[in-house]
Amino acid sequence: MNQTRVAAVQAEPKWLNKAAGVDHVIELIETAADAGAELIAFPETMLPGFPWWMWLNSVEWGDEFRARYQANSLTIDGRELAAISSVVKARKVCVSLGFAERSRDSVYLAQALISASGDLAVARKARPTGLEQTVFASGAASAPALVRDTGFARVGVLGGADHNRADARAGMRSAGEQVHVASWSGFTICHGDIDTSTDIVCATSVRYAIDHRVFVIAPVAVVPVRGWEVMDANQPDRRLLRGGGGVARIIGPSGQELAQPLPEGEEGIIYADLNLNLTRVVRRTAAPLITPDDRGSTADIEWA
Template sequence: MSLPHIKVAAAHLAPVWMDAAATAAKACDAVAEAARAGAQLVMFPESYIPGFPAWTALAAPILTHEHFARFAAQSIRADGPELDSLRKAARRHGVHVSVGFSEATEASLGCLWNSNMLIGPDGTVLNHRRKLVPTYYEKLVWAPGDAEGLRVTQTPIGRIGALICGENTNPLARFALMAEGEQLHLASFPPIWPTRMPGEAAAYDIEEAIRIRCGAHSFEAKCFTLVASSYLDAPAARALAALSPEAARVIEGTPRAVSLAIGPDGRQIGQSQRDEGLLFVEMNLADCVEPKQFHDVVGYYNRFDIFRLTVDRTPRPPIRFQDLAPEAPPPPEQAA
């Protein structure tokens, strides 16, 4: 079996803050740029369209109704024009595209999901999934997803799986992808993740957390991991800082996320991307084989007679309609 040598790109980019159409257009430009550089896959961050709702960490919910209303209005449908433009860009340039977006639904004006879509080089949707559990203050914005899209996708550039932000800390979700032979793991993150006031010893360092959790996944799965985090630009920072002086101080002092890549030995490949731009990485999937001799947790280095994991991929719509078939006419002899 021949395993491919691939080139991928992480889009360490800022969205056009709270503007879904403009952000989708920016993403299409990035797809074109990455394709010109020879990338076979372009990955965008968590909730790239229309941006990450960081205000949930910066002010009480009673002070952020307008932010949620605007965010809901700019959240997009999985079959909407924004993602359709990205599908066309993927087909035009012949590349795979992974994009995070805040997903709206026709079933509700305010129910949203933190979602990801993997698009093939012919523009088809290869997978569409929703984050299983919104993390911490994200619960103020997004609903829990189901496991319909918790799966690995076979592609010409390898077997691809994806998890969103804190899901990369969930050992069962990660194992579900490992057990389908994942070779390229896509881990998407927001630009910042405030948990305490700046300067406090227990404040969360998102860059360090990314290295720990994504390094652990690559080391355990013996796969490559590509990390794409958003970049916090000046317009977004100003909009968030306007909430209060305390919010402005948090925005100023909170560590920023990075984009990077990790090999199947758990070590980083190349440099981290901190400035806005595309990070290009080359990966030889054959490198995933040798480490399996040491620990193959979905093969010989496990005890399936002791441990068992079941994943329910049943979709969870809010309602199921069952229309009654029209009553059949009686047989002729009864009609007489």
């Protein structure tokens, strides 16, 4: 039986502190590797945290944090990713890491996939959401899907709202992924009141697993309000900020949960042992998929 242990991280970022954040990520990698995980998945923008201030519509706060956010974002060739990659190589694991990438004067929502040999592949989010565009630049829409052979499976990564893009989903599907990392940033704005609630996000991850017939690892950040109270800032009204929002999941290709979830506000790591042969069985027995592309037409997708 082809079994692989995977890990989904549910943790609070070290807000706007990339040095502390890197140490935290390395500590979590070591913990998961000690538990036998071969693939360890981190939330979107684990480094240096998601810029929740953009929801608060405060010019004063936005100006203050934009500079700090850029200063604490990572460069692809910087020492922070090099340090993480070195640990990944030493522990012979594969790591998916969401981070804010700085390139010249722009910042991108980025996902890194680091192989057990320490090789680094990075993809930028092509279409940040409306509010995300106040902080993040757009990546290249024509960039190939972030799907790589890891030795135990073909692993793919998407972040956040990219799961709602038909072209992004089709690109992942055609690349033949077997294990998908659905990287989410956590949920604290109007938590429980709007359709971007945790239930909708969990449903999106489950639907992706069923539609693509893959295992889904869904790491999610914990976003307590205290994370904003300690940052020495001129704080606006925080009535929209509500803590918690961590809903990390590991899901099978038929939509079943494979790990016991943690409480929303609790930090930790969940694990599951995947039988990768199940993806092949499900794909052989399920109906063929027909996927709409962005032009409204349909195209048959053949599995690799």
